[in-house]
Amino acid sequence: xxxxxxxxxxxxxxxxxxxxxxxxxxxxxxxxxxxxxxxxxxxxxxxxxxxxxxxxxxxxxxxxxxxxxxxxxxxxxxxxxxxxxxxxxxxxxxxxxxxxxxxxxxxxxxxxxxxxxxxxxxxxxxxxxxxxxxxxxxxxxxxxxxxxxxxxxxxxxxxxxxxxxxxxxxxxxxxxxxxxxxxxxxxxxxxxxxxxxxxxxxxxxxxxxxxxxxxxxxxxxxxxxxxxxxxxxxxxxxxxxxxxxxxxxxxxxxxxxxxxxxxxxxxxxxxxxxxxxxxxxxxxxxxxxxxxxxxxxxxxxxxxxxxxxxxxxxxxxxxxxxxxxxxxxxxxxxxxxxxxxxxxxxxxxxxxxxxxxxxxxxxxxxxxxxxxxxxxxxxxxxxxxxxxxxxxxxxxxxxxxxxxxxxxxxxxxxxxxxxxxxxxxxxxxxxxxxxxxxxxxxxxxxxxxxxxxxxxxxxxxxxxxxxxxxxxxxxxxxxxxxxxxxxxxxxxxxxxxxxxxxxxxxxxxxxxxxxxxxxxxxxxxxxx
Amino acid sequence: xxxxxxxxxxxxxxxxxxxxxxxxxxxxxxxxxxxxxxxxxxxxxxxxxxxxxxxxxxxxxxxxxxxxxxxxxxxxxxxxxxxxxxxxxxxxxxxxxxxxxxxxxxxxxxxxxxxxxxxxxxxxxxxxxxxxxxxxxxxxxxxxxxxxxxxxxxxxxxxxxxxxxxxxxxxxxxxxxxxxxxxxxxxxxxxxxxxxxxxx
Numbered sequence: 001x002x003x004x005x006x007x008x009x010x011x012x013x014x015x016x017x018x019x020x021x022x023x024x025x026x027x028x029x030x031x032x033x034x035x036x037x038x039x040x041x042x043x044x045x046x047x048x049x050x051x052x053x054x055x056x057x058x059x060x061x062x063x064x065x066x067x068x069x070x071x072x073x074x075x076x077x078x079x080x081x082x083x084x085x086x087x088x089x090x091x092x093x094x095x096x097x098x099x100x101x102x103x104x105x106x107x108x109x110x111x112x113x114x115x116x117x118x119x120x121x122x123x124x125x126x127x128x129x130x131x132x133x134x135x136x137x138x139x140x141x142x143x144x145x146x147x148x149x150x151x152x153x154x155x156x157x158x159x160x161x162x163x164x165x166x167x168x169x170x171x172x173x174x175x176x177x178x179x180x181x182x183x184x185x186x187x188x189x190x191x192x193x194x195x196x197x198x199x200x201x202x203x204x205x206x207x208x209x210x211x212x213x214x215x216x217x218x219x220x221x222x223x224x225x226x227x228x229x230x231x232x233x234x235x236x237x238x239x240x241x242x243x244x245x246x247x248x249x250x251x252x253x254x255x256x257x258x259x260x261x262x263x264x265x266x267x268x269x270x271x272x273x274x275x276x277x278x279x280x281x282x283x284x285x286x287x288x289x290x291x292x293x294x295x296x297x298x299x300x301x302x303x304x305x306x307x308x309x310x311x312x313x314x315x316x317x318x319x320x321x322x323x324x325x326x327x328x329x330x331x332x333x334x335x336x337x338x339x340x341x342x343x344x345x346x347x348x349x350x351x352x353x354x355x356x357x358x359x360x361x362x363x364x365x366x367x368x369x370x371x372x373x374x375x376x377x378x379x380x381x382x383x384x385x386x387x388x389x390x391x392x393x394x395x396x397x398x399x400x401x402x403x404x405x406x407x408x409x410x411x412x413x414x415x416x417x418x419x420x421x422x423x424x425x426x427x428x429x430x431x432x433x434x435x436x437x438x439x440x441x442x443x444x445x446x447x448x449x450x451x452x453x454x455x456x457x458x459x460x461x462x463x464x465x466x467x468x469x470x471x472x473x474x475x476x477x478x479x480x481x482x483x484x485x486x487x488x489x490x491x492x493x494x495x496x497x498x499x500x501x502x503x504x505x506x507x508x509x510x511x512x513x514x515x516x517x518x519x520x521x522x523x524x525x526x527x528x
Numbered sequence: 529x530x531x532x533x534x535x536x537x538x539x540x541x542x543x544x545x546x547x548x549x550x551x552x553x554x555x556x557x558x559x560x561x562x563x564x565x566x567x568x569x570x571x572x573x574x575x576x577x578x579x580x581x582x583x584x585x586x587x588x589x590x591x592x593x594x595x596x597x598x599x600x601x602x603x604x605x606x607x608x609x610x611x612x613x614x615x616x617x618x619x620x621x622x623x624x625x626x627x628x629x630x631x632x633x634x635x636x637x638x639x640x641x642x643x644x645x646x647x648x649x650x651x652x653x654x655x656x657x658x659x660x661x662x663x664x665x666x667x668x669x670x671x672x673x674x675x676x677x678x679x680x681x682x683x684x685x686x687x688x689x690x691x692x693x694x695x696x697x698x699x700x701x702x703x704x705x706x707x708x709x710x711x712x713x714x715x716x717x718x719x720x721x722x723x724x725x726x727x728x
Contacts (some may be wrong), residue, residue: 136609136612140612140616143616147616147619147620147623150620150623151623154627154630157630157634159634159635159641162627162630162631162634163640163641163643164643165627166561166564166627166631166640167640169620169623169624169627170556170564170568173568173571173572173620174556174571176616177571177572177575180575180579180613181575181578183579183609184575184578184579184582184606184609185582187579187582187605187606187609188581188582193605236643236646239645295649295652296649297648297649297652298645301645301649
């Protein structure tokens with residue numbers, strides 16, 4: 001229990017590390033050591049947090065000992081600590097990968113010295129968003145991670161990245177403004193921004209106002225999570241960034257949006273209010289996203305579209321509103337963070353080895369680099385949901401929950417989910433056929449790197465980059481092996497989120513009746 | 529309880545907010561980066577005004593003095609929120625200005641360019657030369673029967689011939705007469721006829 005009170009360190013450590021890395025900007029080696037150490041420490045700490053909340057314990061940490069409706073709280077429960085651990089493990093692998101890339105090629109394309117501080121701040125923002133028990137603090141978390149991501153997105157300042165960066169920045173700022181407007185509206189109508197407090201107070205509002213606030217929050221988070229009609233920015237901006245940056249964005253940033261959607265749906269606006277529209281949106285996200293992927297000719301763009309499509313699965317589980325659906329969605333988020341990141345890292349390796357990620361320029365990689373082929377094949381099959389991988393288990397859980405729901409719309413979603421899964425397999429098989437299986441001679445326009453042999457070819461695959469990728473692939477397989485306990489904790493966290501008691505009691509004290517509010521000093525709560 | 533206090537918003541502030549939002553959205557839809565940045569700034573300020581309005585009625589600064597009625601104080605929280613949001617929009621504006629400067633350095637313009645890869649995908653015909661080509665009757669690479677070896681050789685030989693011809697072009701273009709292609713006795717005039725002979 002006491003251990004969870006260290007939660008603020010998950011935000012503080014990366015920020016301090018970023019400051020230290022920033023002062024060491026002229027010493028790349030020391031900088032690398034600092035950021036890897038800090039992130040390892042954070043990961044260790046977060047593992048302890050997860051251990052403390054594994055059985056469903058929920059702890060609220062009052063920052064500065066201010067009492068909850070007024071002060072900021074951080075809430076450690078099973079869902080938030082699971083997200084923290086998975087995201088930190090993934091980002092540590094990406095950091096090592098990026099360090100090796102920076103070490104091997106100090107060229108135009110590699111991460112520059114500003115990479116490490118920005119990266120650590122990004123992690124701090126992600127941790128803050130996951131831990132936040134306060135709507136405005138959630139907004140601040142989003143802004144921290146977004147501002148760091150602007151820098152990472154335009155690293156190097158090439159023409160392509162600036163173009164993509166502008167789209168990304170403008171879309172992100174607009175979504176943040178929408179979120180801020182929603183916060184202002186919520187504060188105007190309830191007089192609080194504490195999420196546990198809101199859980200009680202929002203329920204007392206007029207249903208029309210409730211729907212308005214609910215939709216505004218969902219739209220703001222939907223842009224960040226890249227849910228279908230709001231997803232067009234993602235495939236446009238992600239592929240141009242450096243490979244490790246794309247990988248960590250694909251793994252973490254959209255999932256933070258999904259996390260916020262889950263909290264909105266379970267804590268702030270529980271019950272079956274907007275579940276039907278969400279289901280339709282989930283269906284469209286799954287199908288439209290994957291249709292985009294099938295049309296692509298570049299691995300990174302293709303993977304970006306599969307990312308959009310698979311966000312649909314998470315929204316699907318969330319929209320079902322049942323404990324089974326939500327549990328499967330939580331499991332799917334953890335699985336997808338790992339798998340999507342490892343695929344993007346492999347795409348980066350392919351780009352290094354073959355000089356391009358365009359399918360027209362690839363061929364024969366299966367023979368040229370069997371290791372690369374294995375590293376691609378395992379997460380790719382996992383993404384497509386081939387048994388026995390975790391992708392299969394997650395999808396199975398979602399489909400079962402959908403069938404258990406039994407309504408017509410849920411059945412349509414089940415069919416859509418299967419279809420999207422098959423189309424993912426098609427898209428992935430296309431990459432496999434063209435990049436790995438066909439001979440090098442068949443490549444339309446092979447880059448000189450593809451034809452390199454011997455020592456020159458080995459130099460194209462630095463061990464420092466292959467090792468973290470392999471570690472992440474193994475981590476993905478471990479999610480499959482330990483799927484039982486993982487599904488257990490996902491189900492527990494889902495039941496906990498739907499129940500809300502633990503969360504509200506942890507934040508507002510045991511005497512708080514859900515959804516009633518403890519006696520607040522009159523100056524604040526009562527007046528408005 | 530809030531008929532005269534809580535819900536009475538300042539109409540002037542609301543009007544200014546509306547105008548800022550309208551202008552901000554208009555500018556945001558432009559293609560010029562400078563205008564987009566200005567639009568973002570206007571939108572951020574409009575939102576700040578909105579938060580200010582949510583604070584309710586005006587009142588005393590929230591510094592505690594004994595004996596003051598709590599309702600006389602202003603609500604400090606929205607102001608703290610505005611302060612945070614000002615800092616954030618400051619960072620975003622600074623970053624956008626950096627981007628504008630960079631686009632100016634790179635291209636002497638500040639408009640948003642199209643995504644070329646996107647255009648390429650959009651212009652791809654629905655017919656894919658590799659995926660949609662008619663499948664030949666004989667799909668196996670190891671056909672059964674007597675013709676197997678011959679067929680395989682013919683295929684490989686064809687490739688080899690191309691290679692040889694291509695290789696032959698290179699030395700012959702150096703116009704060294706004695707290196708005429710193939711076994712053909714090359715006339716001393718030059719390589720070009722020798723290559724022809726080699727192909728024939």
